[in-house]
Amino acid sequence: MELKLSNLTKEFKDVAAVDHISYTMTTGVYGLLGVNGAGKTTLMRMLCTLIKPSSGCITWNGKDIFELDGEYRRLLGYLPQDFGYYPDFTVYDYLMYVASIKGLRPATAKQRTARLLKQVGMDKEKKKKMKKLSGGMKRRVGIAQAMLNNPSILILDEPTAGLDPNERIRFRNLIGELAQERLVLLSTHIVSDVAYIAKEILLMKEGKICVAGSLKELLAPMQGQVWSLDVSKEDAETYRKNYKVANVRIIPKGVNLRILSGQRPSENARPESVLLEDVFLHYLGEGMVEEDVSI
Amino acid sequence: MCRYELKKVFLKTGGKIALLLLLFLVGVTCYFATNIFYVDGKGDKKYGPVAVRELRAMQKEWAGFLEEEKIRQVITENRRIRHSKEALSDETRENEIAYSWGQGISEIRNLLNYSYASHFREYDYYRADSLSETDAGDFYANRVSLLKAWLDEEAKDTFSDKEKAYLMDQYHRIQTPFYYNYMKGWTQLFAFSPTIIMISMLILGYLVAGIFSNEFVWKSDSVFFSSVYGRNKAVTSKIKAGFCITTMVYWGSVILYSGFILLYLGADGMNCPVQADISGWKCFYNITIWQKYLLVIAGGYMGCLFISFLSMLVSAKTKSTVLAVMVPFVLIFIPSFLANMNSVFVNKILSLLPDQLLQMEAALNYFSLFTIAGRVIGAVPILLVVYAALTVAIGPVIYWGYSRKQIS
Numbered sequence: 178m179e180l181k182l183s184n185l186t187k188e189f190k191d192v193a194a195v196d197h198i199s200y201t202m203t204t205g206v207y208g209l210l211g212v213n214g215a216g217k218t219t220l221m222r223m224l225c226t227l228i229k230p231s232s233g234c235i236t237w238n239g240k241d242i243f244e245l246d247g248e249y250r251r252l253l254g255y256l257p258q259d260f261g262y263y264p265d266f267t268v269y270d271y272l273m274y275v276a277s278i279k280g281l282r283p284a285t286a287k288q289r290t291a292r293l294l295k296q297v298g299m300d301k302e303k304k305k306k307m308k309k310l311s312g313g314m315k316r317r318v319g320i321a322q323a324m325l326n327n328p329s330i331l332i333l334d335e336p337t338a339g340l341d342p343n344e345r346i347r348f349r350n351l352i353g354e355l356a357q358e359r360l361v362l363l364s365t366h367i368v369s370d371v372a373y374i375a376k377e378i379l380l381m382k383e384g385k386i387c388v389a390g391s392l393k394e395l396l397a398p399m400q401g402q403v404w405s406l407d408v409s410k411e412d413a414e415t416y417r418k419n420y421k422v423a424n425v426r427i428i429p430k431g432v433n434l435r436i437l438s439g440q441r442p443s444e445n446a447r448p449e450s451v452l453l454e455d456v457f458l459h460y461l462g463e464g465m466v467e468e469d470v471s472i
Numbered sequence: 473m474c475r476y477e478l479k480k481v482f483l484k485t486g487g488k489i490a491l492l493l494l495l496f497l498v499g500v501t502c503y504f505a506t507n508i509f510y511v512d513g514k515g516d517k518k519y520g521p522v523a524v525r526e527l528r529a530m531q532k533e534w535a536g537f538l539e540e541e542k543i544r545q546v547i548t549e550n551r552r553i554r555h556s557k558e559a560l561s562d563e564t565r566e567n568e569i570a571y572s573w574g575q576g577i578s579e580i581r582n583l584l585n586y587s588y589a590s591h592f593r594e595y596d597y598y599r600a601d602s603l604s605e606t607d608a609g610d611f612y613a614n615r616v617s618l619l620k621a622w623l624d625e626e627a628k629d630t631f632s633d634k635e636k637a638y639l640m641d642q643y644h645r646i647q648t649p650f651y652y653n654y655m656k657g658w659t660q661l662f663a664f665s666p667t668i669i670m671i672s673m674l675i676l677g678y679l680v681a682g683i684f685s686n687e688f689v690w691k692s693d694s695v696f697f698s699s700v701y702g703r704n705k706a707v708t709s710k711i712k713a714g715f716c717i718t719t720m721v722y723w724g725s726v727i728l729y730s731g732f733i734l735l736y737l738g739a740d741g742m743n744c745p746v747q748a749d750i751s752g753w754k755c756f757y758n759i760t761i762w763q764k765y766l767l768v769i770a771g772g773y774m775g776c777l778f779i780s781f782l783s784m785l786v787s788a789k790t791k792s793t794v795l796a797v798m799v800p801f802v803l804i805f806i807p808s809f810l811a812n813m814n815s816v817f818v819n820k821i822l823s824l825l826p827d828q829l830l831q832m833e834a835a836l837n838y839f840s841l842f843t844i845a846g847r848v849i850g851a852v853p854i855l856l857v858v859y860a861a862l863t864v865a866i867g868p869v870i871y872w873g874y875s876r877k878q879i880s
Contacts, residue, residue, distance in 0.1 A: 225698040227879040247700045255698040261691025265483035266476075274476040278699040278706040322695060 178238065179203055180224070180330060180360055185233035187219050194219040196384035197233065206356045208371025209364040211381035212461055217364040218258055220381070221334045224362065225255045237330075251280060254328030258335040258364075260319040264308035268299055268318055271307055272325065279326040286325070293321040297351065313344040320348070324355060331361045337370050349374060372453040380460050387460050396451045403455050404436045404446040416442065423458050473706055477713030480686070481679055491721075494675045498668060498725050502732045505664040508656060510575065515568030524656070524737055530576035531654035532740070538580065538748065539649045544608035546580045547600070554601045580652060582750040587614045592622035592754075612648045615753070619643050627839075630816055635841045638848035642756040650748040655741025658761045659749055661733045662768065666831035669772035670804055672725045673779055673830055677800035679721065680714045680780045684788035684874055685796060693879055703875040710874070711784070711867055718780040719773075726769055746836070755837055757850060768832040771856060775829025778859045779803055781866040788874040803827055823851040826859055 180202045187195040194216045211217050222228045224235060226242055226249065235242045242249045262271055269290065276286030294300040297317040302310065310318065316336060323331060333352065337345045345367075352361065353374045363371055371378055372392060379389040388395065403423070408416060413432040416422065420442055424435035435449065436442050437459055481487050510523035510530075518526065536542060553559055559570035574581065584600040588607060623636045631639070687693040696702045742762040746752030752764070759767070779800050787796035807827045810818060822828075823840035828851065840851035 222694070222879055225694070227694055227697055229878065247704065250698060250702065251700040253698055255695060257691075257694035259691045259694075261687075261693065261695070263480055263483075263690060263692060265485075266479065270476070270479065274473075274479075275695060275699065277473045277476060278696065278701045280700040326700070 178329060178360065179236075181236045181239075183234050183236070185220070185223065185235060186231050187216075187223060187228065188231045193384045195223065195230070198384075198386055199233075200379065200386060200389065202360055202362065202377075204358060204360055205376030206352065206361045206363060206371070206374050208375030208378040209362060209381060210366065210368060210371060210378060210457060210461075211364075212366055215381040215461075216384040217366075217381055218334055219384075221255075221257075221332050221362065221364055224330075224332055225253060226250060251326065252329040254323035254326060254331045256316075256319045256323040256333045256336050258338065260315060262307040262315065262318070264306065266307050267304050268294070268307060268310070269303040271318065272322055275322040276325050281326060289325050289327070290321075293324055296324075297321045298347075313340050316340060316344070316348065320351065320355075329359050331355065331359055333361065333363045335365055336363065337365060337367060345370065368454045368457050378453070380457065382461050388456075392453060395453065395456045399437075399451040399456055399459060401448060402437055402439055402459075403449040403451050404438060404442055405449045406434045406436055406443055406446040408432055408434060408443075421458055421462075423452075423455050473701070473709035474712045474716065477683065477709050478716060481683065481713070481717060484682075487679060490675050490678050494672065494721065494725055497671045498729055501664050501668050501671070502729060502736075505660045505729075505733050506736045508660065508737070511568050511572040513569065513572055515565040515572065517568075521736075527575060527656065528654050528738055528740070531579065531656070533576050534580060535653040535740075536651070537649040538583075538611070538652050540608045540611070542649075542652075543580075543584070543611045544605045546577050546584065547603045547605055547608060549577055550574065550581055550584075550600055550603075579655075579750065583748070583753055584611070586750065586753045587611050587618075589618065592618040592626070615747075616640070616643045619754075631839075631841060632843065634843060634846075635848050638841065639756055639839070642758060646745065646747060646758045651744050652748045653741035653744050654738065655744055655749060655761060657734045657737035657739050658741055658765065659751065660737055661730060662751065662764070662833045664729075664733075665768050665772070665833050668725060668729045669722075669776070669830045672722050672772075673776050673800050673804065676718055676721050676776055676780050677783050678797055679717050681783050681787050681796035681799075682793045683710050683714050683784055684870070685791045685793045688791040689793060693877075697877065697879060707871050707875045711870055714780055714784045715777070718777050722773055722776045726772065730765075730769070751833075752837065756839065757836055757852065764833075764836060767836065767852065771829040771832035771835070771852070774856055774859050774863070775826050778826050778829070778863045778866075781863050781870070785866050785870050785873075788870050788877075804830065824855065824858070826855075829855055829859060 182198050182200045185195055185198045186193060198220065209217050219228070223230050229243060237245060237249055266274065272290040272293070273286055276290060281289065294303050297320055299314065299317050299321065302314060307315070307318070320336065323333065336352070337348055340348060349370060352363065355361065356374065363375065365371060375392065377389060377391055378395055379386050381387070406416070407428060407430060409431040413425065413434060416434055416436065421437040422434050423437055426433040436446065437455055507519065508523055508527065509517045509519050510527045511517055512526070553570055553574045556570050558566040561567060581600045584603060585596055588599050588603055589596060620640060623631065623639065682689070687696050696706065699706065742760065744761050746755050746757070746759055746761055746764045749761070783796045783799040786799050787793060803825070804827050807822050807825050810822060820840060823835070823838055828835040832852070835852055835855065838851065841848055842851065842854060
């Protein structure tokens with residue numbers, strides 16, 4: 178089981194949304210991290226055969242996925258970032274319809290739909306119209322539809338976007354359960370979504386993968402480069418200008434800064450253990466997103 | 473899959489409203505089509521089933537072959553009525569009483585007005601009143617001679633010699649005498665058939681317009697196209713759904729409409745030639761009323777299918793439901809603007825546009841001829857064959873275009 182990206186490029190007019198990416202994935206969860214506009218969705222759309230690459234190729238077990246066509250899509254489950262649905266369908270009808278276009282026989286479709294509805298906690302809502310569901314419920318139906326054909330490749334594009342913290346934890350656990358024996362590619366701009374469950378994490382910036390590896394491998398080079406420092410409010414601004422600051426926290430005597438630096442920024446600075454968001458900031462040059470604070 | 477595609481269309485509030493609107497408009501059209509009156513012996517107008525019964529009974533008295541003797545009797549009866557003191561009176565009620573006597577022969581009297589006109593394109597309501605019994609023998613001969621005179625003079629540059637010969641041949645070939653019967657059910661049905669078919673088409677345009685584009689509007693395109701059948705069978709099922717919707721909605725409204733009109737007004741006269749009715753007197757297609765009905769509904773179906781498929785093609789190509797909804801409007805209403813141009817060439821083109829299929833009743837009466845491989849042929853058979861072929865051809869174009877869509 179091998180999904181291989183070789184020199185993969187997608188250009189829109191003069192802009193390369195995906196720029197010469199080469200990478201190989203097998204079973205397990207792969208976390209794709211990047212800021213908005215990094216090219217994550219374009220990459221995922223190519224992996225789902227929704228758009229063709231400008232150059233390069235994607236192979237599944239050595240065969241081009243666009244040549245495999247339906248044979249490849251039979252193995253695929255996809256939850257897009259903008260998860261669209263048929264507003265007047267009930268949850269059950271929606272899943273049965275998706276099952277039919279995924280080539281499931283009606284008896285199998287009924288079985289799988291019933292099982293997945295329970296698994297995502299939507300069995301009591303199965304007669305509700307899709308348009309009446311909350312954002313979290315829609316996402317759960319989204320993951321259920323992606324799992325209907327028991328896919329070998331599960332591609333989830335920003336699956337936790339718009340969910341509240343409880344929903345996100347629940348969702349993350351669900352993905353962890355589903356990840357056995359399959360390849361899961363999970364795109365997000367929320368660091369903690371992948372920190373706990375990803376086998377490998379890919380950091381994407383301006384269409385390129387700038388760094389990739391396991392959580393341990395990503396954290397290791399950053400050891401000894403993360404510091405905690407208490408300063409006055411006036412000094413805080415100077416530190417923010419001179420260092421990459423991962424976090425700012427108000428304390429009674431002033432401000433606590435989380436600083437990324439190869440050198441100890443101050444005599445009073447205390448070394449801290451490295452977190453994934455520090456790596457995110459280091460490579461992508463932007464701070465963690467707001468949602469992370471609550472996790 | 474097709475079942476779910478149908479659900480997508482009919483579960484929408486807009487889809488339900490469109491069907492209810494169609495049902496309402498069919499009802500309104502049926503009301504106007506059956507709203508005929510009869511004037512009784514006292515000069516009072518009557519409506520409803522009584523009027524239908526009385527008018528039918530009166531006209532059925534004159535049913536039979538329109539032989540010279542029968543034409544003579546109609547001329548005599550018409551003169552008797554027109555010269556009665558009631559007809560000559562200044563009192564409206566007296567005139568109405570005279571009118572009531574003529575209701576049995578009114579349809580044949582209309583044919584006399586055409587047959588004995590001074591020009592092919594003339595219709596003089598009072599022409600029949602100036603006829604004498606000795607004119608009866610010219611009833612069928614006039615039909616041919618008026619055409620000949622028209623082709624030789626007014627329309628001499630409109631048709632080629634071959635086309636003129638074809639028209640003359642068609643007029644000569646028709647079997648005479650015509651069989652006449654009460655046929656109000658059919659004439660009313662034909663009169664409102666373009667309305668019902670065009671209403672059905674506009675509603676259909678709305679229903680099928682979103683079949684392809686709504687996947688993008690609802691943002692369900694990614695899941696659709698990443699599924700195993702998303703680029704083959706699921707696309708075919710959308711085309712099938714469009715075909716099923718067009719078939720169900722069209723035949724539903726046409727059967728409802730025809731059934732109601734014919735049950736209410738009667739289906740008598742179906743074997744009469746179309747020329748035995750005023751609306752078909754000049755028609756060069758030698759067919760019966762029943763055959764005309766089949767052509768009208770088959771043409772309507774063909775037209776609806778073609779326009780529905782064209783809407784679906786626009787929907788699939790542009791991803792825009794709005795543009796797709798506009799297709800029927802453009803195809804139905806643009807030709808009516810162009811019709812004002814007095815050009816033989818433009819008229820020939822117009823007679824081949826798909827809106828003609830929706831108003832086959834009128835298309836059958838147009839003198840629109842084409843010479844293909846040395847053979848003269850009317851526009852009606854061309855319309856049926858060409859648009860059937862185009863509809864069949866559009867299917868693969870939709871499939872080919874949609875199944876290769878990229879998600880931007």
